[in-house]
Amino acid sequence: MPPEEFREWGRRFVDWIADYLEGAERYPVLARVAPGEVRRNLPAAAPERGESMDALFRDFESVVMPGVTHWNHPGFFGYFAISGSGPGILGELLAAALNVNAMVWKSAPAATELEAVVLDWLRRFLGLPEGFSGAIHDTASTSTFTALAAAREKGLPEARERGMAAAPRGVVYGTAETHSSIAKSVRALGFGRRGLRSVETGAGRAMDPAALARRIDADLDAGLRPLAVVATIGTTSTAAVDPVARVAEVAAARGLWLHVDAAYAGPAAGLGLLRPHFEGWECADSIVLNPHKWLFTPVDCSVLYVRDPASLRAAFSLVPAYLETGEREVEHLMDQGLALGRRFRALKLWFVLRYFGQEGLRRVLSRHIALARRLAGRIDAEDGWERWRPTRFSLVVLRCARRGTAGPERDRINRRILERVNAGGEAFVSHTELDGELWIRVAIGNLRTRARHVDALWEALQRAAEEV
C-alpha cells in the first residue's frame, strides 16, 4: 500500500473511530442480525483482483457493522463489561505497525523488556510483593492453562519422560463457582473430566477450606496426586471471593500449587478499601488477571504472575538450533508458555498505565464500584426485586421476585425480562444460574458508563417486569 494511501485511510479510520466511540450509544448494544445474515452478505470467494479501500470500507460499514455487538456501548452490562481506551487502541495500532514477533529477546528486545517492566508496574499498583514476575497471554484460559501446566510439571515428575500414563492420577481443586476455563484447562492437560474436584462452598459461595483439606486428604489416601488448588477472587456468577489466605494454608501444608483466578476483579486490588478481599493472594504460586477486562486495555491482554519463573521454563522451555541466540543472560518470552510467537502486547498496557496514571485508574474503578452500589440501593428500595448478597466489586446480581412467584415461573418471568431489556437496544445484561434458578447479572466496567446508564437500565428492568 503506497504511503499516501495508508495516510489517507489511516486518518479516515481514526476519524471514524473517534466518532464511533463518542457515539457508541447510538447503536443498539446487541447486534440485531439473524444467524447467517453477515455470511449471506458476503461473496463465496476472495476477489481475483485487488479491491479499493473504498469498497472495503463500504462493506465494513454495511455488512460488518450491523453484525457488531457493541462492547463499547455504555449500556453493555453483560458477561464482564470491558473497554479498550483511546491510549490502548493507539498502542495496539503502533504494535500492529511494528509487527515484531517477540519469541526470543533478540527478535524484539523492546517488547520483551517492556513486558517485564509494565508487569512490574502493574504488580506494584496491585500491591503484590516483589518476587512475582509476569507475562502477557491472550486470555485467562491460556494463563490458567500455563499455570496448571507448571503445577503439573512440578507435582507430577513421573509424567515428564513417559507421559501421564506412567504417573498417578493428578487432581486439581476448585468449586462449583470456579470458571469454566479451569475445567477446560484441566481436560486439556490430560487430567480428564474428573480431574477437577468441586470443593464444597460455604457462606457467599466461597470455598470451604476445611472441606478442601478433607478432599485432598481423601485423595491422598486413595493414591491420587493432588496437584493444585484454584481459588477465585471475583467469580463469574456472583463475584464471590474464596478465602485465599486459609486456602493457601491448606495448599501449602500439603505441597499443592495455589493458583488465584482474579481475571475480572484483580485490578480492584489497587483500591485500599477492597484490599481485604485479596488477603493471602501473595501466597499464591500463580495469579491471573485480565487488563482487557477491567483495566481499559483492548482485547487481548491477560497477565499471569508466577512466583517461580523457573517453573514455567521447566514446563515449556525447549530450544531448537534455529532459535539459539547466544545471549545467555536474557529471558525469552517463548519460554513462558505454549506459544512461540508473541505480539507486542505490552505497548498498549504501557500506554494505558501512563495515560491514566495509577490515580486515574483508581478513580474509574471506584466509580464503577459506586455505580454498582447505587444500583444495589435501588433494588433494595423496591418491592418485588431481590438482590444476590453481598454485591462484590462492580457486579450486581438480581431478579424479579414478585409475591407469589417462585421456581420455574419466576425463572420464566426473569428470562422474559432479560430478553425484553436486551431487545430494547439500550442495555445488554446476561444471566447466571444459582441453585438451578435464573438470576440477572449486571456487570459494570465500561469506561463510558455513567449513573444515567445504570438508572436507565434499572428503569428498563422495572418496565419489562411490568410488561411481562
Place this chain on the structure above:
Amino acid sequence: MPPEEFREWGRRFVDWIADYLEGAERYPVLARVAPGEVRRNLPAAAPERGESMDALFRDFESVVMPGVTHWNHPGFFGYFAISGSGPGILGELLAAALNVNAMVWKSAPAATELEAVVLDWLRRFLGLPEGFSGAIHDTASTSTFTALAAAREKGLPEARERGMAAAPRGVVYGTAETHSSIAKSVRALGFGRRGLRSVETGAGRAMDPAALARRIDADLDAGLRPLAVVATIGTTSTAAVDPVARVAEVAAARGLWLHVDAAYAGPAAGLGLLRPHFEGWECADSIVLNPHKWLFTPVDCSVLYVRDPASLRAAFSLVPAYLETGEREVEHLMDQGLALGRRFRALKLWFVLRYFGQEGLRRVLSRHIALARRLAGRIDAEDGWERWRPTRFSLVVLRCARRGTAGPERDRINRRILERVNAGGEAFVSHTELDGELWIRVAIGNLRTRARHVDALWEALQRAAEEV
C-alpha cells in the same frame, strides 16, 4: 480520552507509521541495544498521575524504538520473514477500536461469521476441497496444540473421564525436522518427552513413510496407542517437504490423525507451480498455516483447518450457564479451542485478501520465490560456497565452504560471517544446524524485499567471508 485528542494522536501515529514503513531501511535491522538497556531507561513504577500523549510518544521514540528489531526491514531474512501490510494494519486498528470479544456468536456475530467466511475464501485460494472449516488462533503452536488435543480426544477415549493415567501411552509421530512447537504441544498434552517419536527421514530430510509404518506397528505391538502423525510442508530448517500423500496412507490404514504443518509454506499452495508439494494434504485431519508469516497479515494470525469440527467441540466444548445463549443453530468460537475470549482477527485477514486479491497475493509470493532462485543461482555460480539442496519455496540455506575447511573450523567461519553480516545492520539472517553443522538461512518473505536487497545480502556475505 477526549475524541479530539484521539483524533489528533491517531493522525500523528498514522503519519508516523507511513513514514516508518516507507523508511524502514534507514534503521539497523537488528536492535543495537544491550540486554537490560530498555528496562534501565524506564522508571520503576507507573506514574501516580496520568501523563500526556506527548510524553508517551517521546519515550516511545527514545526508549522503545532503539530496542526494536525491524521485522519490517526489507533486509530481514531471519527465522521466517514476515510483513504486516497496510490493509492488515488498518484492519487491526479497527478491530482494536471495536474491541469485541467473540467468545459466543451473540457477543460478536460479525467476528464469528466473518472468520468462517474469510477462512473459506482462503481455503479456496489454497485449493483445499470443501469440507475443511477453520478458526484463527494466535500462533501455530496453539493451532497444533488444538489439533493434537482433538486427536487425543478421538484416539484415547479411555482418558476422557479419568484422565491419561487411566489410558495407554499415546504416541505422536514426526521427524527430527518437525518444528519444536510440536514437541511442546506433545508435552503440554501430557504425553511426556518421549511421547513424540522421531521417524527416520530419507532424501531431502523428508519423512520415510515405510519407517513411519514400522514405528507405528512396533508401538502397537508394545501396547502403546499411536494417535497422530505430524507431516510438514516446508520445515523450519530447510523448508523440506514430507511426502504427505504416502504418509496419509500409512496414517489412514492405522486410524491415526494426520496433522499437516504448513505454517510457513501454506500460502504457496495458491501457486499452481508449487501445488505438487501439497499433494495429499487434502487427506489431512487438520492443517495449520500462518497468514502472519507469508500472507502479509500482522502478527498474530494462525489458521487451523479441520475436516471434522465436531472433533474440536468434543475436545473443548463446555458451556456453563453464564455462557448459554439460546441460539442453537450457530457455532461459537469458544468451542474451537482452549481460549474462551477471541479478538476480531478475521477483520485484518479480510482486508488483506480483498486489498491484494488472489492475483495480487500470487504475484508477491511468486516474486519471493523468484528472489530465492536468484540467490540460489548466485551461490551456485560462486566457488567456495555451498547451497543446501533443493531450495524450496523462498528459503535459501547456504554456507561458506572454502577449500580445505571442514567441521568445526567451517562452523566457526560461518558463525563469524553470520555475526558480521548481522552486525552490519543492513540484513539479518539466522542459522540452523544440519548433521550438527552450521548453515545460514536466508528466508525471503517481506513485502518490501526486492532484488537489490537480496543482492546486497549476497555481497555482504561474500565480503564477510573475505574478512573472517
